[in-house]
Amino acid sequence: MPSFLSEGRRIMRTALLVAAVASLSGCYDDPTIVYGRSLEDLTFVVTDPLMGVYPNTSVLDDPYNPFRLSGVGTETKWDIQSGASPVAGFYSWATILAQGPYGEAQYYVGVQLAAIYQRGLADQASLPQTREMAVKAFQSVLDNFPDAVTYDASGTIAYDLVTPAYKGVVELGGTVTGGWVMVKTSSGADRAVKP
Numbered sequence: 001m002p003s004f005l006s007e008g009r010r011i012m013r014t015a016l017l018v019a020a021v022a023s024l025s026g027c028y029d030d031p032t033i034v035y036g037r038s039l040e041d042l043t044f045v046v047t048d049p050l051m052g053v054y055p056n057t058s059v060l061d062d063p064y065n066p067f068r069l070s071g072v073g074t075e076t077k078w079d080i081q082s083g084a085s086p087v088a089g090f091y092s093w094a095t096i097l098a099q100g101p102y103g104e105a106q107y108y109v110g111v112q113l114a115a116i117y118q119r120g121l122a123d124q125a126s127l128p129q130t131r132e133m134a135v136k137a138f139q140s141v142l143d144n145f146p147d148a149v150t151y152d153a154s155g156t157i158a159y160d161l162v163t164p165a166y167k168g169v170v171e172l173g174g175t176v177t178g179g180w181v182m183v184k185t186s187s188g189a190d191r192a193v194k195p
Contacts, residue, residue: 039066039080042087044122046129052094052109053136054101054144059094067095081108086115103141103148107161110137110168117172135174141165142180146194166192 090112113134
């Protein structure tokens with residue numbers, strides 16, 4: 001299977017060829033190139049402080065979202081997650097969440113927003129909001145998707161997501177709401193629970 005970047009380059013070359021042919025033939029006034037920009041050099045700009053937090057779907061209208069017109073494939077999301085910038089990862093997961101909400105997508109939105117904040121990948125005016133958005137995304141996992149899990153490469157359940165979501169809120173300086181508490185299991189592991 002080709003890597004995301006190789007596939008992205010192939011898509012870009014095809015799109016550029018289509019755009020060139022279209023401009024020569026006069027079919028389009030302003031051709032749009034799908035994935036026509038680098039997914040590595042994106043800077044996050046907050047256009048809606050609830051973007052990427054269920055049930056908000058404004059990411060589908062965000063002009064900075066490279067996936068707003070094309071969506072993200074089932075396997076492509078993992079290629080972006082592992083090989084592209086956190087900004088591209090955010091747009092990928094937020095697009096998926098807006099199109100068909102589930103807890104794993106909400107969790108990874110939080111992970112990407114936290115990485116954007118921690119690495120300073122947002123414009124300076126958006127950094128404080130980015131942190132708040134990450135806290136809200138993690139809290140949304142607890143509020144809306146308490147049974148969410150993520151899967152390993154084999155497709156088996158690797159772990160639930162409420163515990164890392166809880167920790168994500170705390171690590172970003174937020175306050176967990178909704179009655180959730182952290183307890184120790186009999187094996188000494190942390191586990192977020194709602195008594």
